[in-house]
Amino acid sequence: MLCCTVLFVVCGFVSKVGGAQSSSGADTQELIPGEASSCGCDQLKRAAGAAEVKEEEDGAKRAGKYSKHTNERTTEAQQGTQSQMVHIPGGEFLFGTDDPGIPADGEGPQRLVHVDSFYMDVQEVTNQQFEGFVNATGYRTEAETFGDSFVFEGSLSEAVKNEITQAVAAAPWWLPVKGASWRHPEGPDSNITERMDHPVLHVSWADAVAFCTWVNKRLPTEAEWELACRGGLKDRLYPWGNKLKPKEQHYANLWQGDFPTHNSAEDGFIQTSPVRSFPANGFGLYDMVGNVWEWTSDWWTVYHTTEQQHNPKGPLSGTDKVKKGGSYMCHKSYCYRYRCAARSQNTPDSSASNLGFRCVSQEQR
Numbered sequence: 001m002l003c004c005t006v007l008f009v010v011c012g013f014v015s016k017v018g019g020a021q022s023s024s025g026a027d028t029q030e031l032i033p034g035e036a037s038s039c040g041c042d043q044l045k046r047a048a049g050a051a052e053v054k055e056e057e058d059g060a061k062r063a064g065k066y067s068k069h070t071n072e073r074t075t076e077a078q079q080g081t082q083s084q085m086v087h088i089p090g091g092e093f094l095f096g097t098d099d100p101g102i103p104a105d106g107e108g109p110q111r112l113v114h115v116d117s118f119y120m121d122v123q124e125v126t127n128q129q130f131e132g133f134v135n136a137t138g139y140r141t142e143a144e145t146f147g148d149s150f151v152f153e154g155s156l157s158e159a160v161k162n163e164i165t166q167a168v169a170a171a172p173w174w175l176p177v178k179g180a181s182w183r184h185p186e187g188p189d190s191n192i193t194e195r196m197d198h199p200v201l202h203v204s205w206a207d208a209v210a211f212c213t214w215v216n217k218r219l220p221t222e223a224e225w226e227l228a229c230r231g232g233l234k235d236r237l238y239p240w241g242n243k244l245k246p247k248e249q250h251y252a253n254l255w256q257g258d259f260p261t262h263n264s265a266e267d268g269f270i271q272t273s274p275v276r277s278f279p280a281n282g283f284g285l286y287d288m289v290g291n292v293w294e295w296t297s298d299w300w301t302v303y304h305t306t307e308q309q310h311n312p313k314g315p316l317s318g319t320d321k322v323k324k325g326g327s328y329m330c331h332k333s334y335c336y337r338y339r340c341a342a343r344s345q346n347t348p349d350s351s352a353s354n355l356g357f358r359c360v361s362q363e364q365r
């Protein structure tokens with residue numbers, strides 16, 4: 001196995017039992033094995049336990065700090081970081097599916113829920129927008145504070161790979177890279193100069209909340225995100241319908257070829273693409289599936305009530321947050337999660353080279 005023979009990884013040194021993890025050493029990262037059919041996207045966890053509680057406090061503190069700043073006045077910098085928004089008409093919609101692609105993810109049962117109207121960013125938050133936020137506030141992301149973040153092995157230079165001694169046991173293509181952050185997506189020897197219109201990467205849930213709060217918005221609930229993804233269509237797989245490539249055209253930045261060894265990039269992109277590179281859905285939203293995963297505000301559970309719900313917000317507490325939409329790394333054989341009903345999760349302090357976000361608000365911003 002690559003992770004053991006080449007990278008000297010301690011495979012399987014962490015076990016996951018009911019959410020409680022144990023680590024084998026002070027310098028080791030929490031690496032959780034997962035099911036073989038997974039892309040491993042949900043396996044990227046920092047040291048658990050007390051850290052999770054701390055991160056929740058930090059998240060709330062960060063949000064409060066930026067909320068206060070926002071409420072004082074809207075600055076030019078804030079306006080410069082705003083995405084165009086579109087109105088998402090509320091009402092009843094079918095949330096989830098009775099024909100789950102990955103049943104273990106809790107995609108079902110399908111349930112009728114009511115969601116109020118809201119506004120949503122038409123695009124994923126870009127590097128340029130996030131830079132505007134950081135320049136104006138001095139914000140430091142959690143990946144920068146921790147000193148590392150998870151990067152897909154195929155994106156790394158040999159120099160960076162040679163320094164890494166760990167991998168995720170069940171998904172050895174994920175490597176914790178020292179110095180990887182939103183400014184340096186593939187580690188210290190990389191930059192975003194040519195990618196300012198690409199989605200920001202390596203942002204934790206709290207980082208996403210901080211940004212959205214600063215622009216006087218918030219993260220979408222999972223229900224809001226999924227309603228928006230469906231673009232006004234009912235019970236379809238993708239934002240544009242049931243066929244992955246209508247008329248042989250690519251409608252999202254996904255993975256073509258053999259995962260994880262060969263990416264043929266038939267859609268034009270090996271890694272992230274500039275936002276809005278593919279057609280918008282019926283609501284005018286771009287990249288709802290593919291490009292990068294998107295954080296939502298909900299805590300993760302695979303158990304859902306079928307009782308009529310109004311603006312469901314998910315469980316009151318948990319250990320992981322829900323992310324939606326899949327990424328440029330998603331391939332049907334490993335990560336059939338580029339569907340509106342698909343979902344996955346990460347601990348709120350996780351960050352990775354395929355995970356970003358967009359914001360919503362009740363009013364037009």
Ligand SMILES: [Ca+2]
Binds near residue numbers: 254256265268271328
């Ligand atoms: Ca692609």
Ligand SMILES: [Ca+2]
Binds near residue numbers: 289290294
């Ligand atoms: Ca996306």
